Amino acid sequence: MSAETAASRNAGAPRQGKGWALLGSELSVLFRRLRTWAMLTALAAVPILIAVAVKLSSRPTTPGRGPLFLDRITQNGLFVAVTALVVCVPLFLPLTVGVVAGDTIAGEANLGTLRYLLLAPAGRIRLLLVKYAGAVAFCCAATATVTASGALAGVVLFPVGPVTLLSGDTISVGESAWRSLLIAAYITVSLLGLSAIGLLISTFTDVPVGAMAATIVFSVVSQVLDNLPQLEWLHPWLFSHHWLGFADLLRQPVSWTSFGDNAILQAGYIAVCGALAYAKFSNKDVLS
Amino acid sequence: MWWSVALARTKQRWLPALVIPFALAMAVLFGSVQAGATVSLPPRTADEILAMIARTEVRALSGTVQQTAELGLPEVPTAGPGIAPGAASALELLTGSHTARVYVDGPLKARLQIMDRMAERDVVLNGGDAWFYNSADNSATHLTAPAPSVADVRESLPAKPGPDAPSDMPVREIPTPESMASHFLAAIDDSTEVSVGESSSVAGRSAYRLSLHPRSTETLVDSIAIDVDSETGVPLGVEVRAKGQAEPAYSLAFTELDLSTPDAALFEFTPPPGATVTETAVPAKPVPTMPAPEDAPTLRHPVITGAGWDSVIALPAGSAPAELTSNPQLSQALQPVAGGRAVTTSLMSVLILDDGRVYAGMVPLERLQSAAAQ
Secondary structure: HHHHHHHHHHHHHHHHHHHHHHHHHHHHHHHHHHHHHHHEEEHHHHHHHHHHHHHHHOOOOOOOOEEEEEEEHHHHHHHHHHHHHHHHOHHHHHHHHHHHHHHHHHHHHHOOOOOHHHHOOHHHHHHHHHHHHHHHHHHHHHHHHHHHHHHHHHHHHHHOOOOOOOOOOOEEEHHHHHHHHHHHHHHHHHHHHHHHHHHHHHOOOOHHHHHHHHHHHHHHHHHHHHHHHHHHOOHHOOOOOHHHOOOOOOHOOOOOHHHHHHHHHHHHHHHHHHHHHHHHHHOOOOOO | OOHHHHHHHHHHHHHHHHHHHHHHHHHHHHHHHOOOOOOOOOOOOHHHHHHHHOOOOOOOEEEEEEEEOOOOOOOOOHHHHHOOOOOOOHHHHHHHEEEEEOOOOOOEEEEEEEEOOOOEEEEEEEEOOOEEEEOEEEEEEEEEEEOHHHHHHHHHHHOOOOEEEEEEHHHHHOOHHHHHHHHHOOOOOEEEEEEEEOEEEEEEEEEEEEEEOOOOOOOEEEEEEEEEEOOOOEEEEEEEEOOOOOOOEEEEEEEEEOOOOOOOOHEEEEEEOEEEEEEEEEOOOOOOOOOOOOOOOOOOOOEOHHHHHHHHOOOOOOOOOOHHHHHHHHHHHHHEEOOOOEEOOOOOEEEEEOOOOEEOOOOOOHHHHHHHHH
């Protein structure tokens, strides 16, 4: 008995290390991929395109038309990042996150490398966690890319000054940087539920393209349902319901309600999809 | 035997997939049951609760209010292609659901923030200044009431002591459950039956529920419930039910409430750079909500017939403002009836005759028509 516990304890230490090593290799594989960089570049191009288009157009933008704050970019470059995030949240960010999350397990299965990953005594739960952590890292990188590229494009092309909030109050440049970081964090949290759905779908198939497409379809369907007033009872349960709620961070004082609601909702999706993904993946016959 | 072991392991692995969603569902169910649970409070009579409201010492608060209106008016689209967020008219505030943050400090300072989707409408009141800001089109309107002169203050001293008398009007106009409740409570007379309902929990505070039932059968109003904080006597929520409608026709209640004094900087408003600012001086009493149609006061004295809940307000010919019929959103709500047009909601009806007479009341349309025929 004691020998057995000793043996398992001995096995524990290297397994612990193995998890971190696995995470390290997962991240390095993810961020060394050409596809990842292509997606991040495309995301970085969105705010640059917006900024250049506004700079080149001679027509003054009318307030209240186009995405949020589009009319204020010419007065204050710091709005480029916010406008770009508004544009990216419904489609571009879910698209890229869907590609990464859908690829997690199905991609390895398709390449035939899943078997070798499972040969190592790392365990399937750990592999699943590491794969999810990789998807989360991509969510962070994606929102950070849009925010940083937007801030850069705004600072280069437009004057920078105190920022007007939705409430009509103005805040200093330093505080606006802090609010931009908060918004990036909010959107990263918003994408966690979708990543968990992608991971779940990815355990069901060996065709990564199918898992990616299904994940993206889920995000579109959820947003369509969120716009149907007949399904109002369903709205608070849709993972995309709070996606545009980051506007609450641009009020004075900051309204934290939607941040909290969003975090709880996404945690629920992570728990349910994670449990289902674990059940499916631990019973999966890995043949390739 | 190996297959039974394998089956047992499979079952074991699916177990978390069943347990976790089940546990979450239970947590959600338990949470919603607890939110609707009744609170046990020492019993009070209706008169004691009315006295509590009158005695309340709360002068400053910050909170979030939720307003829901199910009046049966056509819903004004607030989202969708081609519609700027928050640009809809005042009529839009009477349909659907709205969330707003309210900050009140004393009788002179208040701020209302209507939180639209990706936009915000603000009302800032500070003494004689009133600011309206709409983030959707980045426009600000500044209303200045003439500063109350010393004579004014002295004149009003015998009636209402304190400097709050001349300008405490605007703060009362901020739609909080408190101001709503005071409208209804001021109207309590013999035509109303006041009773105490089951105590409830509003914004995390235990509250007594005061029920007002009209004795009249003519009115559209079924009942009005006012939730009163058991500690401070502040009205926390108002709910108006219409006859023959399951959901409340109108409700306004705090979802969060903090009774500490809000930050003074909230009441200092300077229009942001780039905003279009309109300056308006108000000669007499500032009325920040809708401009009342009382332009020519000599001709148009409203006549009130009936008493209590089923009273009908009649405005003589020429009272109907022209913009009522020219505004597309308003004309959408108007339906043609014999001799004019009418707005019927679940709580009140308005009849605009072709000769310009206007009849309104919390009664069915037929009663307005019979009043007009007299």
